Amino acid sequence: MIKYLTNIDFVLWSLKGQPAGSKWSSYAEKHPGDAQFQRALSVVKRLSFCRPSLSEQEKQQLFNAILADGGLAKARPRSLWPTVRRVAVTLAACLVVGVAGVALFNGLNNQEDVQAVQSALPQLSSIAMPESITILSDGQQQSLMTILARVECNEQGDIVVAGQRVASACSSPFDILVPASHRAVVTLADNTKIWLNENTRLRVNSQCGSGARSVEIDGEGYFDVTHNPDSPFRVLGQDLVAVVKGTSFDIRSTSAPDATQYVVLVEGQVDVDMPAIGESVSLAPSQILNYNNDCYMTTKTDVSSYTSWREGSIAISSDSIVDVITKIADYYAIEVEYDAGVSQLSCSGRLVLFDDVKQTLDVLTNIIPISYKWRGKKLYIESN
């Protein structure tokens, strides 16, 4: 098999879609019994050239921009509003009233129990996002009036926030919902720490003190898992399942259509299962696995740009200002419009996200030649 896999002409022939008429296709016809060749073929068949492409919307935007600059059409400020509206519509469509309380159950010791309870609960991604950080347990709803919540769970099933017990002896699972501009740090009974990014829902399937360790996530979370070789920790995403024994990694997995899901490993080892396609991959530190539309790719990456959100900042490396503004708009859940000149600018560095959007924008306007003004609740950004 190796002699074929190390032959670049063979690999390229396969990458090109194995056109007929080449010496490889005639070899395949003449030697149908060559098992090594067939094995090599099934390996290289999995490889293909990346064909990165723009979304239909981006193509249309670019086309309009060319026409506008060519004087053939009226220039229109590009707006982030359609995206915001689409998300709102999706959320509204998914709105499921009430959360069924499941209190009829004690002790989670195996996977079957976890699954039995899961089927009784509403799907994580269908729970409407509240305005403040909310903990749902045993049918009870607890809102936390803080931007950064520190939630601790102990083996007795008590949930403690800032030294105050908000739920005692609650039976798992329980959900934590983190809306836009909010963050949460959850410490489980086994001392595993989970940082939750904005717009994230987390379901803790067991208190993680004993027995199976498993959580479900819809959004982005950074996990620092306490080492326990006897009990692997499972993180269930939309299409990804990360199985770890003790490590630090970042996972983003949302139910939004077409969104890229990824796992970035900081240290240790993580196995990522992709149940939809029946594959499993082990990641090494600083490797990222990107998953989109039943395709995955692993590459080396700069870990800090995926994990800096934990410190309340975003890492930017020669990103367009438009991308940065989009991130800020997502974070503070505001609506932004900008003029065409802004999209020409780019910057690098680390931007701290303050509690007040004004402070963050002041920092940005100090270093980049842009200015901003508010038009009602809408932010308008223009280049100087």
Next chain:
Amino acid sequence: MAKKITHLQLEGKSANECFELLYNTYIDQLYAFGVGMGANHTFVKDAIHDVFLAMLTKKRDLSQIRDIESYLFRALNNRIVDGWRGHTQSVGMEALVQVSVEPSQAERMDEAYIATQMASHLNLVMQQLTYSQRSAVYLRIVSDMKYSQIAAILNCTEHAARKFVSKGLANLRKHQSELGKWIKSN
């Protein structure tokens, strides 16, 4: 197979119709080429914007351009090279080869693993080629172009274009044998 446009298809159409047809036909290929050459996404978008805008504003008579495909790729290539001269910072190379995944049985797991390693290895080797070798290999293998077209795009003779491709492939071949050692040791 990549889509192509011939002069015949453009005949009898208004300038704006031609423009739209060209844009829709080549936008994906141009974007993939730019990103494959290692330029960042925003930069490629801007460069494509400039290429088409120049075509629009200079009111260039399209029938005067012998090979529209080569013209577009060449214009984009020039802009990327110019852009790099302006930027001293090193530009990260995007992955060229990816692993696509089909549903498979558990006993095929080792194949998936080897395929993943091969893809990252090929991507790494592609980064080590010179810019001319990389773009020539890309155009020849991925875009399936003739040597005359590659020569037109890279602004060199056909002989030089052949040389870029063969040197690039020789480089790939050299590194591919290293992969063999790795597979054997595992």
